[in-house]
Amino acid sequence: MQEKLLELKNLKTHFQTERGVVTAVNGVSFTVHSGETVGVVGESGCGKSVTAESILRLLDEKSTRYEGEILYKGKNLLDFSISKMQEIRGNDISMIFQDPMSSLNPVYSVGNQIVESILLHQKCSKKEAYSRAIEMLRLTGIPSPEKRVHEYPHELSGGMRQRVMIAMALSCQPRLLIADEPTTALDVTTQAQILDLINELKLSYNMGTVMITHDLGVVAEVCTRVVVMYLGQVIEEANVEMLFKSPCHPYTRGLLKSIPKLTGDRLEKLHVIEGKVPTLHQVPKGCRFAPRCEFASQKCIEQMPELIEEESGHKVRCWHFKEIIGTGEGHYVNTSS
Amino acid sequence: MKGYILKRLLSLIPVLMVVSVVVFLIIHMTPGDPASVILGPEASPREVAELREQLGLNLPLYQQFANWFIGIVQGDLGYSYFMSESVLEAFVSHLGPTFSLAVLAQVFAIILAIPLGVIAARRRGSVVDQSFMGLSLVGISVPSFLLGLFLILLFAVELKWLPVAGYKPLSNGVFLHLRYLVLPAIALGAMQAALIARMTRSSMLDILNANYIKTARSKGVKEKMIVYKHALRNAFIPILTVIGQTFGTLVAGAAVVETVFNIPGIGQLIVNSVERRDFAVIQGTIMLVAISYVMINLIIDLLYGVIDPRVRLSRK
Ligand SMILES: Nc1ncnc2c1ncn2[C@@H]1O[C@H](COP(=O)(O)OP(=O)(O)OP(=O)(O)O)[C@@H](O)[C@H]1O
Ligand SMILES: [Mg+2]
Numbered sequence: 001m002q003e004k005l006l007e008l009k010n011l012k013t014h015f016q017t018e019r020g021v022v023t024a025v026n027g028v029s030f031t032v033h034s035g036e037t038v039g040v041v042g043e044s045g046c047g048k049s050v051t052a053e054s055i056l057r058l059l060d061e062k063s064t065r066y067e068g069e070i071l072y073k074g075k076n077l078l079d080f081s082i083s084k085m086q087e088i089r090g091n092d093i094s095m096i097f098q099d100p101m102s103s104l105n106p107v108y109s110v111g112n113q114i115v116e117s118i119l120l121h122q123k124c125s126k127k128e129a130y131s132r133a134i135e136m137l138r139l140t141g142i143p144s145p146e147k148r149v150h151e152y153p154h155e156l157s158g159g160m161r162q163r164v165m166i167a168m169a170l171s172c173q174p175r176l177l178i179a180d181e182p183t184t185a186l187d188v189t190t191q192a193q194i195l196d197l198i199n200e201l202k203l204s205y206n207m208g209t210v211m212i213t214h215d216l217g218v219v220a221e222v223c224t225r226v227v228v229m230y231l232g233q234v235i236e237e238a239n240v241e242m243l244f245k246s247p248c249h250p251y252t253r254g255l256l257k258s259i260p261k262l263t264g265d266r267l268e269k270l271h272v273i274e275g276k277v278p279t280l281h282q283v284p285k286g287c288r289f290a291p292r293c294e295f296a297s298q299k300c301i302e303q304m305p306e307l308i309e310e311e312s313g314h315k316v317r318c319w320h321f322k323e324i325i326g327t328g329e330g331h332y333v334n335t336s337s
Numbered sequence: 338m339k340g341y342i343l344k345r346l347l348s349l350i351p352v353l354m355v356v357s358v359v360v361f362l363i364i365h366m367t368p369g370d371p372a373s374v375i376l377g378p379e380a381s382p383r384e385v386a387e388l389r390e391q392l393g394l395n396l397p398l399y400q401q402f403a404n405w406f407i408g409i410v411q412g413d414l415g416y417s418y419f420m421s422e423s424v425l426e427a428f429v430s431h432l433g434p435t436f437s438l439a440v441l442a443q444v445f446a447i448i449l450a451i452p453l454g455v456i457a458a459r460r461r462g463s464v465v466d467q468s469f470m471g472l473s474l475v476g477i478s479v480p481s482f483l484l485g486l487f488l489i490l491l492f493a494v495e496l497k498w499l500p501v502a503g504y505k506p507l508s509n510g511v512f513l514h515l516r517y518l519v520l521p522a523i524a525l526g527a528m529q530a531a532l533i534a535r536m537t538r539s540s541m542l543d544i545l546n547a548n549y550i551k552t553a554r555s556k557g558v559k560e561k562m563i564v565y566k567h568a569l570r571n572a573f574i575p576i577l578t579v580i581g582q583t584f585g586t587l588v589a590g591a592a593v594v595e596t597v598f599n600i601p602g603i604g605q606l607i608v609n610s611v612e613r614r615d616f617a618v619i620q621g622t623i624m625l626v627a628i629s630y631v632m633i634n635l636i637i638d639l640l641y642g643v644i645d646p647r648v649r650l651s652r653k
Contacts, residue, residue: 082560095555168552
């Protein structure tokens, strides 16, 4: 068994806003082992980025309050001082962000930014750091890295910048990588290359990875386990095969149904989950998905279901999942095809 | 880069032509005859007419302008009959105090305003922020002569820490030089400081929310370095614009402050020359001030390139 790297236990993230306190992440728990890639999926606004940034406590200190536990190698990061956190960030746990266009500082060369990371966490000379930066850039597949290292972000394409971000994130060989939609802003070919790259590096460093995405294709490709989020809560968690083969939660089923299929009747309209995600200011009292759920009963509207372990390693938050599976609509996507 | 500077210097020519026409016309349309001022009230009309002839004031306006303009192009700004020296000499001998005053005021403004703006941004909404911003409003709205008088009253008359007025050149020693310039520099720089502080604050607030700041935090960069390395350099671009734009106000304000503190600078030279109807000096000095204004802005534009690599690239 691989080492347990990260364990979120009932993590809650509250924001102080002008309209009162909102809880963007509400009791999220999952575990990441080294060498494992855990996918976090869900619609826009469900709290994926807030979860990711909570792990490194990157959210605005003044307006944010965390609850629960973020255990890294058994120690709760929420108890760490800021300077202790700064030692962890970029060294033990690194992060790659959604938008490579705006995630690099425009006034410093990419080399300067990678070197900064190295010098922060490793005892070495500036020169050594530079050659390490060049090596990292080469590793991420950037051609003529000796030249690129002196270039500025605006001189690089989006794909190149994301490679730079990866080089920077991995420059200190972190144990855990958090990738927040690393490929969303890129074209399909570049997307595939970047995913391959992350996968490769993950293997060679035996890193644990949290892969945040709203693209189930990405999940199928790189993840071992998946956490499905809805409105700040985990509503289903399973390993990839299980999730694609027998999704339990109506929301997960909806998500899977909305992937375009290449086989069968292509004229069939894509499935759309009806309704809109409610805002954080008007969270439903019972099951959060109930207002949009075709199976919702009175119980769903009144009482919030707990996340229960349906079978080993498969958790779901739904009152009626057994009946729903019973309807025989279990197999939406055939992963083996 | 050299091409860019050359282009900018060439663009000086039309600017100076417009300035020269405007200055010339304004001066020659104001009432008052230099010849009679030079000769004093006792002079006979014949003497006045003779001097007018000598000064070329009887020529048609366009010809006077042409003579003057040809002179400028040849590098001759004219001659002051009052001071019995060339306009250039007069300008140079008055430049020192103004230069010292302007530089000191600008330095004071920047050194004070940027940290205040940064602190206000980092603690936005707090009492500190609100009091800094309130103070900056005062800085913007109090005219420099009033502030100057107040400073004199407090630090020179009451506390007797600093001299009331006057000027000692650098040759008398740095300390004495500065002693005389502290109060005028504060009076002159207060408004600059207020404007720069406000811009620093809003620009920093913007930048501190940028994605690359989050990236820097995620790398483990210390908060101080985030603010001063990652954010401030980006925030400096609009700050530099404010500095450039308000430099004109600074030069204009220098004339007022020089009068209040009795500093023999360019401002005083211009004011005195206007009183004497010393056309050559007024025209020449204003031309030189215009040239330095354009040059300062050129330097500031070049600084953009130093701070921001994107600007550098587009100029190659
Ligand atoms: N600083 C904040 N203050 C208040 N609310 C916030 C703050 N940051 C995020 N939120 C809210 O938290 C919710 C979750 O946002 P989050 O960015 O995590 O979504 P996401 O799942 O990453 O979506 P996307 O796929 O669009 O990136 C949103 O409703 C958002 O409005
Ligand atoms: Mg997000």
